[in-house]
Amino acid sequence: MKFVLLQFILVTVSVSLDSFKLDPMSVAPSKKLRFQPPRAPSSIVQSAKSPATCKLQNGHVNYFKQFLRDIKGWDASKTTYWFSTDSKDLASLLIEFLTGIKRQDDGSDLQPGSLWGMFNSFKRVLKDNERSLPKEECDKVVDVLKAQSKLLKKAGGGNLPNKADEITVQELDQLYEDKVLGLHNPRALQNAVVLVAMFLGKLFWVTTLFSQ
Numbered sequence: 001m002k003f004v005l006l007q008f009i010l011v012t013v014s015v016s017l018d019s020f021k022l023d024p025m026s027v028a029p030s031k032k033l034r035f036q037p038p039r040a041p042s043s044i045v046q047s048a049k050s051p052a053t054c055k056l057q058n059g060h061v062n063y064f065k066q067f068l069r070d071i072k073g074w075d076a077s078k079t080t081y082w083f084s085t086d087s088k089d090l091a092s093l094l095i096e097f098l099t100g101i102k103r104q105d106d107g108s109d110l111q112p113g114s115l116w117g118m119f120n121s122f123k124r125v126l127k128d129n130e131r132s133l134p135k136e137e138c139d140k141v142v143d144v145l146k147a148q149s150k151l152l153k154k155a156g157g158g159n160l161p162n163k164a165d166e167i168t169v170q171e172l173d174q175l176y177e178d179k180v181l182g183l184h185n186p187r188a189l190q191n192a193v194v195l196v197a198m199f200l201g202k203l204f205w206v207t208t209l210f211s212q
Contacts, residue, residue: 052173053173057125060117061121067101068093072093087137091133095140095141098115109152112149112153119145120174
C-alpha cells in the first residue's frame with residue numbers, strides 16, 4: 001500500500017512539473033538585440049562599391065549636374081535629384097549631354113569608351129535610387145551613342161581598328177559588379193581564370209623578352 005501511494009505521489013509531482021515547463025521560444029532572451037538606425041538602400045549599395053568606381057561615377061554625375069546647371073539653367077538644388085526627372089525628358093537630356101560634352105583641356109571630342117562609361121554610370125545611379133530608363137528610352141540613348149561612336153571613329157577618334165586597349169581598374173570593378181568576373185557563378189569564375197592566365201602569359205613573354 002505504501003509502495004502504491006509512493007508511486008501515485010511521484011507520478012503526480014512529475015505531471016505537475018511537466019505542466020510548468022516553459023516553451024524556450026516563449027522565454028524572453030537574456031540579451032537584447034541591438035539595431036542600428038535604418039539606412040537607405042542606395043547608401044548600402046554605394047558603400048559596397050570600390051573607391052575607384054565611386055570616384056569615377058561621382059565625376060560623371062558632377063559633369064552632368066554642371067551641364068544641367070550651366071547649359072540648361074537648372075537650379076542647383078534641382079540637379080541633386082536629376083534621376084527623378086521624367087524618363088522621356090531624362091533620355092533627351094542624356095543624349096544632348098553625351099553628344100555635346102568635350103574635353104576640358106583642349107575642347108576635343110571624348111573617346112567612345114568614355115561616353116559609354118558615363119552612360120553606364122548614369123544607369124547605375126538610377127538603379128541605386130530604384131529607378132531606371134524604360135527600354136524604349138534607353139534604346140534611344142544607345143542608338144545615338146552607337147552612331148556617335150561610329151562618327152568619332154571615322155574622324156580618327158576612339159580606338160584604332162583591331163587594337164586592344166589595356167583594361168583599367170574601373171573596368172575590372174565594373175565587370176566584377178556585373179558578375180562577369182568573380183566567384184558569383186561557374187561562368188564568372190572561368191572568365192576570371194582566363195583573364196589571370198592571359199595576364200600571366202603576357203608577363204612571362206615580357207620577362208623572357210627583356211631577359212635575353
